[in-house]
Amino acid sequence: MAQFLLQRLTISLLVAVTVSIIGFSLLRLSGDLAAELAGEDATAEEIAQVAKSYGLDRPFHIQYLDWVGKALQGDLGRSLFTNEPVLELITTRLPVTVQLATYSLILALLVALPLGVLAAMKQNTWIDRLALSIAVFGQAIPSFWFALLMILFFGVILRWLPISGTDTWRHFIMPTITLSTFAMPQFMRLTRTGMLDVLESDFIRTARAKGLSPMIVLWKHALRNAVLPVVSLAAVAFGFLIGGSFIVESIFAVNGVGFLALESIIRQDFPVVQSIVVFISFVYIVLTLLSDLINAQLDPRIRLN
DSSP, rough: OHHHHHHHHHHHHHHHHHHHHHHHHHHHTTTTTTHHHOTTTHHHHHHHHHHHHHHSSSSHHHHHHHHHHHHHHTTOOOOOOTTBBBHHHHHHHHHHHHHHHHHHHHHHHHHHHHHHHHHHHHHSHHHHHHHHHHHHHHSSOOOHHHHHEEEEIIIIOOOOOOOOOOOSSGGHHHHHHHHHHHHHHHHHHHHHHHHHHHTTTHHHHHHHHHHHOOOHHIIIHHHHHHHHHHHHHHHHHHHHHHHOOHHHHHHHOOOSHHHHHHHHHHHTOOOHHHHHHHHHHHHHHHHHHHHHHHHHHOGGGGGGG
């Protein structure tokens, strides 16, 4: 297990360094950052002064190393719009985004896992076709359009739910349903496929031959093995829900990291945009590492690969 952990940590570290380089490079490769900061009517002298003030006149690798050194100390720079520390802006908004992503992941799993198991148990029946139809609907419907429909129906016409803000748990209902609708089909299809493969395996036939009850065979033997790929997907999906909440947070005015990123892009607040891109990428890396470790714990054979 120690060798497996060391291998995965090394890979994660290399990916993190690569991501940080790419994230740092994107804004600088998109154009003259000093000219953007100076404004449209700035003279060459003013642009040069801005470049010197922000260290943009130094070699690229020096800028990168300086940025990494400060980032490791918790200094991600300051917002060009509010002059607040970028780290403070992100950590202030992060709990809301994590809360929304957690609710969405839980709801997606609560719906998808039973549907996937039922679809596998009732293969080629109307239950199976209904589950697959729900998955196709969830995958195909655009999130922004579904969100607007929910606002119109539940918020405007019926007035059952608030359409913006995060003051109470009721404010999270529509954003949670919107986000989970896109994640749910992947879990459902993966659970169904995994259950079909496991139910046809030799050890399941042996368990049935021993006279074990169908529920014990299903929940103790089949589902444990079928759920392994779902664990990996759940970690990746959680990262997607955190990073992919831009549109949902903006539609429902959820004051999270996604909404902050959208605001920063509109304002051309480069330090905030850069930090959010790298931060969300790091979230993916950490969650992927955790999913590998959990899978290795559930299935020791993975450690041998």
